[in-house]
Amino acid sequence: MSPKVSLLENPSAAAAACGERLFALVVDARRARGTAFIAVSGGSTPRLMFEWLARQSFDWKGVHIFQVDARCVPPGHERSNFRMLREALLDTLQFPAEQIHRVEGEAEPVLAANRYAAEIRQVLEPGLGELPIFDVIHRGMGSDAHTASLFPGEPLLADRTGVAAAVWVEKLREHRVTLLPGVLLAARHSLCLACGADKTDALWEVLRGERDEIRFPAQLGVDRTEWFVDRDAAARL
């Protein structure tokens, strides 16, 4: 398999195309299993998709929404990924509280990561010794080719058994909680929305460069990920 790349004219079109695909996959999952377990990322590009999702008339019945990663700040903090998700999407939908699963960014990072991993296992109910399987994981990509909160050189990029962990991001001087590679790879479907001229070089490295997931974490599962990109991000492809 090779990466499926959808090239759209601009970030809004890419966000809409990614959102349409997310809807279709949610409908398939709910038809097959009665529920849909999705995990979504933070950041400015993902926000475009959430705002598009919020404008659509879609039946969210049976959908459980999780975070791919979180900045370890309180949920009302301006850097909080959950605050962004709540403002851009959840508040608009009156999403049932029991179907929203956030990282406790206000808690001590390791404690928050352990509690989050336990909640994921409790809700997704993986088999004994198996990883929880999300129906859809939506990821972003940073200009340094990070994805989730797995940044270049992060030792946990080699982890294939854990569910979630706390990481220290030196360049941002920030604690994060992130899903780990095994869970990202185990998802039934993986979508990545990457837009903007600041992502041009990273997207070329991830899709066309040498395979090195430590240097380019967004290469995790690259060949089975569906990419939604705009012309600026795709300028070198």
Ligand code: 6PG
């Ligand atoms: C975060 C996420 C990061 C994000 C991408 C895309 O910023 O919290 O860890 O992976 O999803 O960087 O976001 P931007 O479009 O803001 O770069």
